[in-house]
Amino acid sequence: MTEQAPPQQSAAPATGDTRVRAEKLLTDILGLMGYPARLEFQDASDGSLAVALHFEPGPPPGVENGKRSQVVDSLQFLLNKMLHRPGVERRWVLLGAGVIPEPRPRKEPQAPAPAPAPAPTGAAAARPPAPARAQPQAAAPAPAKAPARAPAPPAAPPAKRGEVDERTLEVGEDALLHAAARKLAEKSASLGRFYAIAAMKQDDRARVLKAVSGVAGVAVTGEGEGRCRRMVFSPEKPAPLPRKLLLPEDDEDDFEG
Template sequence: MSDAQAPEALPAGNGSDFRARVERLLTDILGLMGFPARIDFKDASDGSLSVALHFQGEPPPGVEPGKRSQVVDSMQFLLNKMLHRPGTERRFVLVGAGIHPEPRSERLKREQAAAATQAPAAPAPQPQPAPQPRAQPQAPAPRQEKAPARAQAPAPRQEKAPAAPARPSDSDERSLEVAEDPALREVARKLAEKSASLGRFYALVNVKQEDRARVMKAVEGVPGVKVSCEGEGRNRRVVFTPAKPAPLPKRSMLPEDDDEDDLEG
């Protein structure tokens, strides 16, 4: 989340220079994020270009080697948008953390095969029981007088166990009591001040509820910016909204090409 100039988009193409274009764009994006990585290329079975990112040090928050994440998926979407300008031939690029990602077509086949093997087999038909001979009617038994019911003693009253304290919901970050983290407090206040001074919108994703509460407490009193939590579950995030938003420069805006179905990984 830096105010440095965004990497310039390059036209997509075929040949040996396509990997050089992808490597240059990824290097610029990772450099602006502050997480440099070694880039490894491989031609995927479906014709796409597979890229494995081996981070030099700790990976970005929310990224685990060998697993998909919102950060890597967003990076993959942005990279393909910058490569695939309207009117150019497209070659999709897959991005993975620590490993080469599996192509979408192969992943769907594997998931369908696993679902087919786990489907329960149809139960075998059960044999019908043989019909039983019809019983002959019997004479009614003599009626017996019921003895008066005895009064029963009332059952002892059971005391209810005290209910367990309710866990704070996602909307209770401001009221949640957490220990202060000096490093997180400094970063959160700097980000809030930068949002107010530059007029930029920022968001922190993949953050635990306790850390969201620490960020909300840390930015109290910073002028010119409103900080709130939005979303539910794993999509909940901390959003920094400046009081005076500034428009983005034209060279950093994405093209008006929203054909996202062709760019799904």
């Protein structure tokens, strides 16, 4: 009998497996979201994998083709967390809505501050500085005391650059958004629950504020800046959540890969 060689162990995942796994995960996630999309892959110049999401028939709320959004950024973060597991090749995946995303430029490290000039040594250090000559001053009459003035009121803080009050914007009517925002405000007031709507355009935030005007028992305000700005519904009488709706007190370390 001839001695057989031991079976070879499977090698680590190849480079092409990143695209296969990314395509499978994206198809499953977008299907669960209810927004399927056709995926277009392309190798980026920095070695990452760029993916264009062509939503069919249309993108989810808050997503515009050719522009960044919180929805696509969150999906990209989740996808890379699921792909970069121990023992698996690490290759960053970029997502774009309707277009192939371009790699983001990396910040260059700042140059260190120049070192201070060395202290003088030798004869220069031993030489004492020349005393300053006293300038003669002419005697001047004492000025009369001015009457005391009332302290000026503190100046109002300047408005932040680019900040606009949505309540002052003139926008067109949106019947569906008007009804949904008003219903959510009434629900927040009746149940005592806090709600928030994110990833909205400035015009839509203005429509929400106009729609909830007059709803008693709830205050609707805009919080945050830029892409992180959101509309928050705060009831006047908050109610505690039922115990069955509370999240279990699990250790965060259990969820680390």
